[in-house]
Amino acid sequence: MTVERLHLAPGAMAYDSMLAAEHVVRYAFAAGLCRGRRVLDVACGEGYGSAMLAAAGAAQVVGVDIAEEAVALARARFGREGVAFRAGDAADLPRLLADQAPFDLIVSFETIEHLTDPRPFLEGLRALLAPGGGILISAPNEGQDGRASTNPFHRHAYKPETFRAVTEAVLGPADGFWLGMPLQGFAILPEGSPLCGTDREGLDAMLDGAPAGAAHLLPAQRAHRVDAGLASFAVAAWGVPAVATVAAAPVAFEAWVSTWRAVEWLRAENARLLRELAAAQSAAPPAPQEWAERLADCQRAALLDAQRLETARAALADARAAAARAAAERDAIRLRHPDRAPSPADTSALRAALAAREAELATIRASRGWRVLRAYARLYEAPLLGPPLRTLRGAAGRVVRALRRR
Structure with missing residues (x-):
């Protein structure tokens, strides 16, 4: 101490x-x-x-x-x-x-x-x-x-x-x-x-x-x-x-024995992780063509979801702009006609369209392709994993191009 x-x-x-x-x-x-x-x-x-x-x-x-x-x-x-x-x-x-x-x-x-x-x-x-x-x-x-x-x-x-x-x-x-x-x-x-x-x-x-x-x-x-x-x-x-x-x-006995229980759990967990590491190290790595196919599948799914996301974002921006224009028109009408109440029908459609676009955006963000894209982007930018991933991507690209020329 x-x-x-x-x-x-x-x-x-x-x-x-x-x-x-x-x-x-x-x-x-x-x-x-x-x-x-x-x-x-x-x-x-x-x-x-x-x-x-x-x-x-x-x-x-x-x-x-x-x-x-x-x-x-x-x-x-x-x-x-x-x-x-x-x-x-x-x-x-x-x-x-x-x-x-x-x-x-x-x-x-x-x-x-x-x-x-x-x-x-x-x-x-x-x-x-x-x-x-x-x-x-x-x-x-x-x-x-x-x-x-x-x-x-x-x-x-x-x-x-x-x-x-x-x-x-x-x-x-x-x-x-x-x-x-x-x-x-x-x-x-x-x-x-x-x-x-x-x-x-x-x-x-x-x-x-x-x-x-x-x-x-x-x-x-x-x-x-x-x-x-x-x-x-x-x-x-x-x-x-x-x-x-x-x-x-x-x-107290429970305070005393809890320490040993924690030690035993840590020992068991360490042994489990060592076994998993040994199994991962002994497993045969995928062939270059399999790596290329996996990477191409992920890239296609991510590209499709990215396109859908951009479309949804554009639609959402249009809906928000329309809602803003409707709000501005409503305010102008209120200034000209203080006694006139806003029409619920004028805004309900815009709200429904906005909700639909937001739901579509949420669906895309929850999709597997989007998650893969985000995870791939984070790994790609990481200081330790980014360089080898970029190297792997280049190698996979060369393999794909070679296969296509055959």
Whole structure:
């Protein structure tokens, strides 16, 4: 997904459970490691993750973000004793936090790709870490080996192996390397549980999430195997014993299965089209004489209908002109004899003639020959099909002329 920051203010973003799960799972991954620790959350955004870490038992949480408006919203919504927020650059953390004691756990999710030079950022994390402390860093998998990203907010596009190499060059070998990925499955929840659905439309509905007891993960099937190249993002861990983590949201069965029904229909439709294409390619093309005869038949039918159309148009124009003359005469009579009413007999015949001409015109336009003529004209004028059609027409003409000379 390409959303860079979650906005929790009313009306700012609609609740999307998949988007929310992608962001929440990183903080859930860290939540079990922060009890009793001083935690630094770098690039905290509007502070929902810092609040999650505090709720998980962190002794103190300091959130830092470069966007002052995000920090202001974080303070207003989540600031309290033991949870503080500061505005500043992730590349200048030692100076920004010079008044702070070292941190026992530092987390920074989806930050490194925004930095032109990640080294000062990584060195800052190392400088702020207390002895025996731990670091968690994540980066999206954009698969371009550190080249410029297509995402306008990213300065680098990391593959997991590139991300690992860049971070380990400063922080040393990671103690754990984890892959983030979407999942599919089922859950069992109490009937009526708030987790079964929310009426809240804003993204802040994600704050109603909660631990849901035991999780049992199954291996991905062969076609869905996830390796570093196919992961959504990667997380590197130093000094902390992280564990596998899941963040998910229930989906109504019909909404879930409708996606697979659509996929199956598309697969079947694709197979049908491929079969038709193969059959068309294997069919023997008509002989030149047959092409010439078909083309000549279409041209004769189109010419006949075109002539009938011109005749009908001329008759229609005559009828309209006669009607206009009759209307002018009627108006002149009204001016000379205001008390005289127009004769219905004078206009009814003209109306009948006009209707007959319009009906004849409609019949011609609905005829097969006219449709062929219009379709042929559109194809003949098309930039891709026009040139080969003109070539075919010339070849057919030459064949016809050759046959006639025999």
